[in-house]
Amino acid sequence: MSSIPAHTLNDGTTIPAIGLGTWPMDDVRAEEAVSGALGLGYRLVDTAANYHNETGVGRGIARSGVPREEVVVTTKLPGRHHGYAETLASFEESRQRLGLEYVDLYLIHWPLPRLDKYVDSWKAMIKLREDGLARSIGVSNFTPRHIARLEDETGVLPAVNQIELHPLFPQEERRAFHADKGILTESWSPLGRGRLPLHEPAVVAIAEELGVTPAQVVLRWHIQLGVVPIPKSAAPERQRENLDVFGFRLDPAQVAAISGQVRRRLGGDPETHEEF
Template identity: 80%
Template sequence: MISIPTHTLNDDTNLPALGLGTYPMSEGEAERAVSGALGLGYRLVDTATNYSNETGVGLGLTRSGVPREEVVVTTKLPGRHHGYEETLASFEDSRRRLGLEYVDLYLIHWPLPRLDRYVDSWRAMIKLREDGLVRSIGVSNFTAEHLERLEKETGVLPAVNQVELHPFFPQDELRAFHTAKGILTESWTPLGRGKGLLDDPAVIAVAEDLGVTPGQVVLRWHTQLGAVPIPKSSNPERQRQNLDVFGFELDPAQMTAVAERTHRRLGGDPEVHEEF
């Protein structure tokens, strides 16, 4: 079983340096994938209300036999439930589907600035943490301006901001802001969503030099940036490969080569994207 390093968050809890993504898995696929991944050594699992697989994730955790306290379970608040009371109710629904007494990391999935209710949701999440129902609270797809507003209006910064991050879109400025504020960066779409990253000649060359796969090179790039990638896979061998990235290092030239390309966003722009 592969051992994974951890990061200490700004609330003194720990987060594994790599996790399992579950989008877009069905309930049954999520149950099988989570159970198998935990057996390989994964200890961070990421889901969301809008993934419609929280029940499967919870069943996978139970099926794995891994002690509950060893696993960090993340889920996310959907846009349609922004607001103080709505957030509290939505969390209870997520907790019920997961079959858990508490959730380790709860995130606001998208800021939806047009609705202008994410600060109200953040206040509810602070209460959930104070009540012991959530260990850590964070956000997803927030810009530096959104984060500054949370700090200004509540005095509480997120422990995590999960954002689109990959060599096509390395988010240098936002990662620097996170570092300055003590916020951990998590990476969604860490392998570039099948847009050719793993077939890139520069990535392949680094992989050949190191005797690893292109996917392992890219995931190692994330971990050396200090970000936490959450690659999705239900294939046991691919899960094992994705986790096995802590026994080698990219040198500075290789780190540069992996991300030396035209940078572009593959997902939604947080300033305008709306996902309810």
């Protein structure tokens, strides 16, 4: 497999161009999956307090034998801990479960605008970054309106916004906003829930033409859009397949064909979804 390129974030840190998602693995499966994935060459691992597998992820990192400084570890603040003091306490709980001295990327999992506490949480995350406990800070499922408010009230933009993004929901406007602001886009459920996009005729035809799998086509599409996909897999053969997407390219017509599916959101709406 080709080496994994990296993106430089707006705070000067770097992040691999593809990562491993761990939802909805439990601790046992997460330990096995993370250890195995790091052995295959993954260097970005994504978890969250609400995945209830941070302990397993931390054990998998330790078990892998890969030097800590080579692994980018992401975790996320749950909605029940929004607020300044609550965020600091929640981060420490996550850090202890992971067994790490620092976290590479800490995200607000959902904005929960009804609670109206995400700015307070963001201020706490800025402190965590200043203290060196979180190398980079960002958000997940935030809209441009939410991000504009963070910038207006703190002067600090997220390094990353992790959002639902797949061929059925390519998020052109959101990606353009991020690019204008210097925010990296990450994709959760990059293959779609139930792997729905993999059965689209355009995806299947391109996979046959290139001699790769539909999943590899979709992940390559993400890479060429300049976003970071974090596909979840516990199976070593699937992990290997998902990582092996840097030895071929899609042409512009293929990228456009994959992007041209009927639009369909598969997850929650950030304006109304509540996650605690």
